[in-house]
Amino acid sequence: TRQKPAAKKPKRDTQNDNAITDKIRVEHLNYKRAVPGLKVLAQIIQITPIELIVSLPEQLLAHIPITNISTHFTNRLDNAMNDDSDDDSDQEDDASDKEDDSLPELDDLFHVGSWVRAVVLHTHKDTNSGRVKKEGEELIKASRKLELTLDPRSVNEGLTAKDFVKDFTTVGAVRSVEDHGYLIDLGVSDVDGFVSSKEMNKSGFDKAIAAQVGALLPLTVTSKTNKVANLTPNLHTFAKSYMNEANTLESVIPGVLLNAMVTAVLPAGLNVRFYGFFDGTISRDHIPFEKKPLSERFPVGKKIKARVVFDHPTSNPKRFSLSLLPHIVHLTNSLTEESEDGQTISDAFARGRVVEGVQVIMVESEKGLFVTIPDSTLIGFIHISQIADDHTPSLSSSSGATKVGSTHTARVVGISYVDKVVQLSIKPSVLHKTFMKVSDAQVGAVVDGTVRKMADDRMFVSISGSVDAIVWPVHYSDVKLKHPEKKYRPDMKVKTRILSAEADKNRITATLKKTLVKSDLPIVTSYDRSQKNTITHATVSSIKEKGAILEFYNNVRAFLPVGEISESYTKHAQDALHIGQVVKVVIIKVEAEEGRMMASIRKTVPKEERDAWVKERKSEKKEVNEDMKVKEDEGEQVAGDEDIDIDNAINENSQSESDGEAVGLQVEEESSDEEDDDVTMEDTTNKKPKKTTKDVDSLSTGGFNWDGENDKKDLEQEGTNSADSDSDSDAYSDANDDGKRKKKRKSTKHFEGDLTATMNEKPPESSNDFERLLLGSPNSSYVWIQYMSFQLNLSEIDKAREIAQRALKTIGFRESQEKFNVWIALLNLENTFGDEDTFDKTFKEAVSYNDPLTMHMKVADILEASEKYDNANEVYVKATKKFGAHIILWVNYAEFKFRVEDANGARSLLTRSLKSLDKRDHVACISKFAQLEFKVGDAERGKTIFEGIIESHPKQLDQWFVYIDMLARTEDVAGLRNVFEKLLALKLSTKKAKSVFKKWLTIEKEIGDENGVRDVKQRAVAWNEQREQHGQHDE
Known part of the structure; x- marks a missing residue:
């Protein structure tokens, strides 16, 4: 027989409204009252790969991690991460043997705007510290205070089989998919759920979701036989069904629709009673607004239809808060609902x-x-x-x-x-803020700012927006400042110009260079809107062998060839330019679709002014042998009609140098307000160009990069604008350090080092010279590639191809690395000078003669370096189908996705990789992805992943140490100490414990403090004493 609930009392005469005199205070929900165990109706407003962000009543926010969906779904996650084949699953049935191994994404299981029933699991404090790293993540940051769970075992806690009556609404997780329907786990021990295939088809519910074990379904009871509740996932039925009576207090769950009677009207809202003996409140926030007083709209005794939105678990007796808002009563999707003008x-x-x-x-x-x-x-x-x-x-x-x-x-x-x-x-x-979102900031706008903070590698300037602007050292002034802190002090007013607004990084960069701030020339902010012959200002971002990379606004860049720097001869770009220099240029070529532009300084000067420039003087004639004369081939650019000094030609491989004035590269006198000792300025007037000798990097020559690795490095250098950290500021300093560059040499084989030295002393000048070198070193890929480059400089592309093919046939079969170098050089050649067909043909041949996986990754690097990102992605896609069992491929692919700013794409690869990799490689792969998050992604995500690893595999000390090393990169001392505490709480051998304490002590010395060092030492002694006291010994 069914017991009556303790809370049930004899029903009062509902006709006599005055009999109910007790008034209940209308309490609002806030973060303090949202205690663990509180049940609440929530709406999904954002879905990320690892969590749901939900909106709660009373303007609160919360998050639901992927591990809090359902027990069955969490088991699937654990199985995907578990590399120990002997680990037992904690599932209560054998559904895991039947389920599809592919893990769905959260956005496959849920939709933005859907309503869910949830339970508060944890509350967190101090979640507002730190900066939002990406525009659009404000909600994610604000949701950190509350962690919820959707698991039916928590949502339906307290229910019994007696509560599952007809029209009762509930939630359940798919346990398994059978021939005739779906078994549902309702989280209640004495009742099971079942949705027939016929009912599923009739309901219109998404069967793709229902087919996923662990997925949650909104359900309405249609009937019950013995211990099985027959259910329907029909959303319309779920929204309109309401209970006429409640068997127990626990059956009143947030989301339930019911009839209530007004018992009191208060300034803050209404008191109501339902089912004759349960009390509830409705705050004014959840009553549709009308000008009429509440007492007239809701007289005592009036019956109303309302939906429960949350309970008060700490009240005695238990009370509930309800809502009369139409979109809650009808459970409509307010996020996607459009107004008359079509706007959400x-x-x-x-x-x-x-x-x-x-x-x-x-x-x-x-x-x-x-x-x-x-x-x-x-x-x-x-x-x-x-x-x-x-x-x-x-x-x-x-x-x-x-x-x-x-x-x-x-x-x-x-x-x-x-x-x-x-x-x-x-x-x-x-x-008064000029903008509330980074994307609303106007790039190129001149704004007033206030210096907020000076750091070692950057300056923060308040520009009355949602974030402070960052000014990198290269943009402090038109010239380099030795002591910028003397010029810029906190609270100092400055005039600045916005250089870029990067919503994906939630970052704004600005410049204080007077030339840029005061410039009235057109602003270049995109490739699409750039036009040929536009004259504008640009900043030298990096200097290459064949020219310089210029930066405009919004990270738009252009290439400045060395021949376009000045009308007079300039051999090396670094002789005339330095990083951070502002130059006036004219755009001479635009390739908007490819995201490329070319600019010129020389052509910004009027022709009549260029005619007045000092010409190079002719060098003295010398007798030379016939075969040493400089020949001219059709199509070559003739630099002048003078005779060339052959000795100089051999050493310099260029024309002779002469004195003259670089009219096109004038130094701005009004470039700094600082004292002389604070400014480093280089006078270029009547100054002889510096004669520099530069060793050619291995496998790179003539400005054409041959090696895939070098390509990637160059891309990173070119792609790193002056706003990216301290790399450019270092380069800026180096470029101005007495105008000199130190020689860099790469170590190589002994004989090749001798050969390289010989070639540097007397570079080959003809095909005959190269042929003579090859007679002595037929297996040297270095010489073969230099020979290819020599032909390319003469525009002899076919000859360069022939040389590559000769090299592949000539180099001995044991010299696999030398052959590999030539293949990479040939692929670079086809990528730059060939077409898609020749490149694909060469690629296929290279794969057949080399390790296929290595070659695929190299080719992806080559394509990425040339900014052919779609092609590079295609190579990775094909590679994952063929070589999906290799962790390095998935990690490289993810890193590529991060580099091209497709973070979501990178993260989705983790799930895909686990389907292809051997189970024993899962933890290693997950660890690699977590490390990527720390290095190029979101460190918080990295922490979440590592926490899962150490929780499921606590004995893998190497993973603990990797996690610790990653935290040390972020200098999160508090987080590190917490991890060490967890690690030392495990049962460790003396040897392992010693290594843990040693690592902790080292980290405390590097990024901690004296108290931390002392604490570690004391803990180590205490740990050892405790072990000896208990007589524990390592086996």
Whole structure:
């Protein structure tokens, strides 16, 4: 027989409303009251690869990790990560033997705007520290305070088989897919769920979701036989079904639709009673707004239909909060719902939008203001903290600037989707911001700024926006400053210009260079809008052998050939330019689709001025042998009609140098306000160009990169703008260090080193010279590749191909690395000078003669270096199908995705890789992906992944140490100490414990403090004493 709930009392006469006199305080939900165990109705507003972000009532946010979906889904995740074939699954049935091994993504199981029932699992403090790393992640950061779970075992906790009556709504996880339907785990021990195939087809529910073991289904009971509840996943039925009675208090779960009776009207809302003996409240936030008083709209005794939104687990007796808002009562998707003009809420009220004329309609003295928004049916809310820059203790509805009826200019700061409320601010500091999102910042705009902070490698300047602008050292001034801290001090007012706005990094960069700030020349912000013959200013970003890379705005770049630097002869770009220098250029070529441009300094000078430049003087004639004369081939550029000094030609491989004035490269005199000793300036007037000798890197010559690795390095150097950390500032310093560059030599085989030295002393000048060298060194890929480069410099592409083929036939079969070098050189040649067919043919041949996996990855590097990102991706896709069992391939592919700013694509590869890799390689692969997150992705994601690894594989000390090394990179001392604490809590041998303490001590010395060092030493002694005390010995 069914026991009556303890809370049930004899029903009162519902006709006598005055019999109910007790009034219940209407309590709002906040982060303090959201305690573990609280059940709540939530709406999904964002889906990431590892978690769901949800909106809660009362304008709260929370997150649901992928491990908190259901027990069955978590088991699938564990199995995918588990490399120990002997580990036993904790599943209660054998469904895992039947399920599809492929793990779905969260966005395959859930949709933005869907309603879910959840339970608070954990609360976290101090989650607002740190900067949002990417625009759009503000919600993710704000959701850190609350962690929820959707697991039916938590949501349906307390239910029994008696509660599963007809029309009862619940949630369940797919346990297994059978021939005639779906077995559902309801999280209740004495009842199982079943959805027949016929019912599934009739319901219209997405069968792709239902086919996934562990997926959650919204369910309504249609009938019950013995211990099996027959269910339907029909969403329409779920939304409209309501219970006429409740068997137990636990059956009243957030999301349940019910009939209630008003028992009291309070200033803060309503008291209601349902099922005759359960009490609830409805706050004014969840009552549709009307001008009529609540007492007239909801007289005591009135019956209303409402939906439970959360419970109060700590109240005694247990109480519930309900909602009358139409979109909650009907469970409609407020995120995708469009207004008459076709806009969604997020479109109409984008963050940062200024709204004029909002009018106060209700004041909650300790909470905030409710306002109407012109031309909108939505209600706005201004939190008490968003009213003034100073602290506001309380609000008055009848007096003051924010009384009922007052109007204000407000700015959108967010949206609460569950409450369907636009969150606004009227704080002056918010209203005066020039932008609220990085993407709203106007690139090229000149703005007033205030120096906020000077760091070693950057300066932070407040420009009245949502983030401070970063100024890199190369942009402090038109010239290099030895002591920038003397010029720029905190709170100093500066005039700056926005260089770039990178929403994906939530970063704005700016310049303080006077030439750029004061420039009235056109601003170049994209390749598409750039036009040929445009004259503008640019900054030298990097210097190459054949020219320089120039940077404009928004990370747009152009190549400046060495021949376009000046009308007079310039052999090396570094002789005339330095990194960070501002130059006036004219755009001479635009290839918008390829994202390439070419510029010239020389052509910015009027022709009549160029005619007045000093010409090179002719060198003295000398008698030479016939075979040493410089020949001219058709198509070659003739630099002058003078005779060339052969000795100089051999050493310099160029024309002779002469004195002259570089008119096109004038040094700006008004380039710094600093004292002389603070400025390093190089006078180029009447200065003889410096004669430099530079060793050619192995497998690289003539400005043409042959080796895939070198290509990638060059790409990274060119792709790294002046705003990327300290690499450019170092280069800037080196480039100006007495105008000299130290020689760099690469170690190689002894005989090849001798050969390279010989070639540097007297470079080959003809085919005969190379042929003579090859007679002595037929197996040297270095000589063969130099020979290829020599022909390419003469535009003899076919001859270069022939030389490569000769090399492959000539080099001995044991010299596999030498042959490999030539293959890479040939692939580079075809990539640069050939077409798609010749490249593909060469690629196939290279694969047949070399290790296929290595060659695929090399070719991907070559294509990436030449910015053919789609082609590189295709190579990786093909490689994963053929060589998916190799971890290095998946890691390289993911790293490539991160480099091309496809972070989501990189992260999705982890799931795909686990399907292809041997089970024993899973942990190693997951660890590699976690390391990538630390290095080029999101360190927080990396932490989450590593925490999962050490939790599921606590005995793998190497993974603990990798995690510790990654945390040390971020200098997260508190996090490191926490990890060491967890590690030492395990049962460790003396040898392992010693290595742990040694590592901890080293880290404390490097990035910790003296207290940390002392604490580690004390812990080590205590650990040893405790072990001896218990008589524990290593076996």
